[in-house]
Amino acid sequence: MNISFLLITLITTIKCISSQSTINEECSIANKLLQKDQTYNCCQEVTCSDGHITKIILHINSIKPFSIPPEIGNLANLKYLHIRSNNLNGSIPPELGNLLNLEYLLIRGGNLTDSIPPELGKLSNLEYLSIQGHNITGSIPSSLGNLSKLKELCLNSNEITGDIPPELENLKNLEILKLSSNKLADSISPEFAKLSTLKSLYLSNNELTGVILPELSNLSNLEYLDLSYNNLTGSIPPELAKLTKLKNLNLSNNNLSGSVPKEIQKSNIKLYIANNPLLETKSTNIKLIIIIVLNIACLIFIVLAVLYVFFKNKRNLNYGNDERSNISDSASSQQYKTNNNNAVCSDIIIKSNI
């Protein structure tokens, strides 16, 4: 009995010591990122579980620029890596591609340069990938198309060039794709129509060319589509009206031509088309005519009302002094009614301006 008791204590002690030593090793890596000295117990700031670091959430406002240590790639149990800082420099270490358990990767608010390492395509458990607002150049690695669990891909506000790799069509779980404010060129591939889970597609502020593909109408879950500030040409495909969940469609600041399809005008889609010099906007002309006609009608009504009151007053004056109080009452109530009509008129103008 004593021996077995001893054995158990021994085993747990060894376990404890070994897990302590792995956590010490892992902490010495994390401490570089946390900007602490090597002996600091990092588990006070990051999440440790079963002797491993599993989650790092770091918000640092640092005076000195600092870079992401490549050794982070050794934290094999890391599931969650979130770094927000005002002063990151250097590049994204390709070693991050070794974090095979990673589900969430966000790096924001720095001055990271160089391109996105293709090694990130190995992160087969990744669901969220967000590297926004840096100075990342190069093109989007086609290997990102291997991230089959990805739900959100946000690489907006960088200096990324090249095309949108057609391999992204393999992202069967993607709901949000935000690549706006980069320097992406070329046309959007029709293969994109396969991203049937997509809810939000933001591609504004790039240098995209070509036409808006009618195939985009296959994205039946789409709620937001922003293609503004590009160099898109051709007409607006009426098929987009099939997107019954679409709320906002921003096509402003392109070079679209033709007219706005009736189907889209009739739908519930909020359409933004400003600054497309070649686009005919017949509908706005019709609206303008309606406003003018309504205004003229109102004006005529007011004039008639005033004339009516004027002549009635004139006639009533002939009836002597007894009824004078009555007269002013009816005149003021008439005036109140015309004022009210004025309010309806300007309401119509306000509403149709919106």
Ligand SMILES: *[C@@H]1O[C@H](CO)[C@@H](O)[C@H](O)[C@H]1NC(C)=O
């Ligand atoms: C990025 O770097 C440039 C110079 O390389 C510097 O002027 C700028 O302040 C930096 N921005 C941030 C957000 O650190």
Ligand SMILES: *[C@@H]1O[C@H](CO)[C@@H](O)[C@H](O)[C@H]1NC(C)=O
């Ligand atoms: C980041 O900035 C620090 C401090 O200015 C500098 O020592 C380091 O070389 C920079 N790293 C990179 C990769 O530019």
Ligand SMILES: *[C@@H]1O[C@H](CO)[C@@H](O)[C@H](O)[C@H]1NC(C)=O
């Ligand atoms: C990108 O770099 C330029 C100059 O190198 C700098 O002015 C700019 O602030 C940087 N952008 C970001 C988001 O850091």
Ligand SMILES: *[C@@H]1O[C@H](CO)[C@@H](O)[C@H](O)[C@H]1NC(C)=O
């Ligand atoms: C990942 O993507 C690349 C480029 O698209 C491809 O060559 C490679 O075979 C893919 N790897 C896996 C494991 O699917």
Ligand SMILES: *[C@@H]1O[C@H](CO)[C@@H](O)[C@H](O)[C@H]1NC(C)=O
């Ligand atoms: C769009 O959907 C239709 C009908 O479901 C299908 O026949 C067509 O191949 C799809 N197009 C693309 C580009 O996925």
Ligand SMILES: *[C@@H]1O[C@H](CO)[C@@H](O)[C@H](O)[C@H]1NC(C)=O
């Ligand atoms: C759009 O295309 C025109 C003509 O090809 C070109 O001059 C212009 O620079 C382009 N604009 C953008 C924002 O790419």
Ligand SMILES: *[C@@H]1O[C@H](CO)[C@@H](O)[C@H](O)[C@H]1NC(C)=O
């Ligand atoms: C496009 O329009 C939508 C709706 O108003 C707006 O939220 C979005 O910011 C616009 N996009 C750009 C790039 O201005």
Ligand SMILES: *[C@@H]1O[C@H](CO)[C@@H](O)[C@H](O)[C@H]1NC(C)=O
């Ligand atoms: C718009 O398209 C027309 C005709 O294709 C072209 O001549 C013009 O340069 C384009 N404008 C811009 C701003 O891209």
